[in-house]
Amino acid sequence: MKKLLKQDLITKLLEKHQVLRDDDARLICNVWAEEMKNMNIDPNKFAEIFHLFKNGYLSSPETIRRGRQKIQELEPNLRGELYYKRHKEQDTWRQDLGY
Numbered sequence: 001m002k003k004l005l006k007q008d009l010i011t012k013l014l015e016k017h018q019v020l021r022d023d024d025a026r027l028i029c030n031v032w033a034e035e036m037k038n039m040n041i042d043p044n045k046f047a048e049i050f051h052l053f054k055n056g057y058l059s060s061p062e063t064i065r066r067g068r069q070k071i072q073e074l075e076p077n078l079r080g081e082l083y084y085k086r087h088k089e090q091d092t093w094r095q096d097l098g099y
Contacts, residue, residue, distance in 0.1 A: 025054045028061070050095055 013020055013030050026068040029050040033043035043050075052058045072079045 006031070023054075025056065025060065029054050 003091065010027070012032060013027065013034070013071070032046075033050070035048070036043045049058070053060075081091060
């Protein structure tokens with residue numbers, strides 16, 4: 001799903017369900033449910049996971065992402081190939097921009 005379409009979906013959900021405006025976990029679950037519907041996957045199959053996530057029993061994607069970033073900052077041996085590719089490109093950009 002393209003970024004703009006995701007923003008449209010999020011806007012639609014926030015307009016339709018006021019409770020989602022203050023609850024990121026519920027918003028995430030609703031976005032995932034809509035995405036699953038678009039893939040012809042029954043979101044009810046994941047109802048228990050949604051319930052666990054919504055009620056804080058599962059880690060949020062953002063917490064996991066931030067945790068990965070911090071660990072990779074402290075433990076360079078755990079960095080992926082994209083890290084090195086991105087930093088190599090960063091050096092090229094700096095040279096191109098004259099820094």
